[in-house]
Structure formats: structure tokens, C-alpha cells
Amino acid sequence: MPLNSPHPLARLDLSRIQTLAFAGGGNRCLWQGGLMEHLLGQGWTLPRQLVGTSAGAAVAAACLSAGPMAAFEACRQLYANNHQLWDWPGLGRFKLSFAHQQIYPAWLSSFVNEAHFDAIRRSGSELLVAVTHPARWLGLRGSVAAASLAYVLDKKWLHSIHPRLPRFMGLKQGFYKLGQCASAAEAVQLLQGAGAALPFMPAQRMAGRWLLDGGYTDNAPLPAQTPAEQAATLVLLTRHYPSLPALFQWRGRQYWQPSQPVPVSTWDCRPHTAIAQALDLGIQDAKRWMGRLKLG
16 A cells, blocks of 8 residues: 555644545444534534545534534434335336435535535634546546546545545546535535545536536645644544554644444445444554544
8 A cells, every 4th residue: 555654643633724625425424423423512613724625524524513423313213214225117118216315415404504504614623625527628527437437446445535536537526615516505515515426426516517527637636735724634534544653644644544444335425324334443542542643
């Protein structure tokens, strides 16, 4: 794994963190929710800048609004009422829809709505939502095909945390400030775009540009940073890299990964989906490290 010898961390000073990044990963991001629920419950204050994509951006938004546990409960209720992944009867109408196309926006709207949007805007933390813009020469569908190929190559062969291949294919990374959306509805649309992994989730169009899942360009997205900003950055991964420690430093930044593979399917959204186990792993991982964390 080409990570240039990441350095294990024995302790982590959270009081120095100014940028907190939430990697994407579907249901695996509930590990981040469990981690944040415990850290915030212990008195940690969110840093001034949050960055996230896909469901990681949603968890970050929940931390600014109703809280991780409220987002988890909304997810649990939505999954409890859903018993199939695909609308098979729709196939007869030449339209096959994925259950998350209704569940995901409903979930987002449970904590990003008019009742909570003012809190997001007034928060002392700013959330940058990372998306992918299609390559001009490939178009929307061609970009999705290229991004999917890059994803498979990266996952099965390169195993890189911050891949470079998608950019070589012309895919562009974009960052949007959630608090600058004109309304809660627009904020939900932005978060949908950040999780738009075709064909499971439809692309979104905002300000004349297509938005695709930010994980197509980088599953753990970060804007350009100075060395000082890198030193004050913590990235919450959702993939488990068995060759790496739970906490490590790499290229000046700090990284925190799950202590084991998060025990949940990325895309499943039915009653048996092990989201409680994903949340609990995050809580337990936070508890394991509490004696070696400085919160403030």
C-alpha cells in the first residue's frame, strides 16, 4: 500500500483540530456517527471547518443540526418500514428504482429541514460538501463509467486513501458550503448530489452543473491546504485498512479508521441492516481511545 510509511499515533490532541473530514461510505458512515456521538457527549466542540462527502457529509450535517443519534433513529425507522431494495413492479414500466432514491432524501430531510437549517447557518462550524463534476469530454454517463472503473481499480489494486486516477480521467472535484444554500431544500439537494452514485442514486443539477458522488474523485475529500492546515486536520475514514493502526499520521494529517471492518452493508436499507452495530463500533472505538485523547 503506497502510503509512504504512515506514523502511528499514541495520543491525539483534538483541541488542535481545525478541520474535521468525514469520508463517504454509505451505511459505514454510521461508525462516524457513533464516534461523534461519544466525543460530543464528552464535551468536545466541533472545529471551525468540517468537510465531507456522500453519507459522511450527511453525518457531518447531523452533527450541526439534530445530532448523530437523531439521524441514526431516523435511519432506523426508515429502514424498518422498507422491505425491498428494488421496485421490481416498476420493471414492467421500464423503470427500476432503488429504495434509497426515496429513503435517502427522506433521511436527509429529517435533520436538514427548516427547523434545523438556521442552526446549521448559525453554527460556529462551516461544512464544505465535496462533489464530483463530470469530465466535459466524457459527459455525464461516460464520467460515471470512468469513475466506476477508477473506483474498482483503486479498491482492488491500488488501495489508496486519496486516489489520483479519477482526476487523470478529467473528473473535477468541487466544494460547496452547506450553510450558504438558499434554503433547507437546496441543502438537501446538495447533500443528495454529494451521494449521487449512479445507478443507485440520480445525479443532481445545481447552478447549471451536474453533481455526482464526491467519492468518485476522493472518498476522503479535502480542499487544498497549507502545511499548517494539514497539521490541524483529522480525517475520519470508514474503510478499514488492516495494515494501518487505528490512529496514524500521514503527509502531515491525522487519520482515524475503524478498529475493524464496519459490520454493515454499504447500501442495504432493509429492517435487518446492521446499522446499530455500525453505530456501536464507533462508540466503542471512541471509548477505547478516551484516555489518550485531549478534548480541550
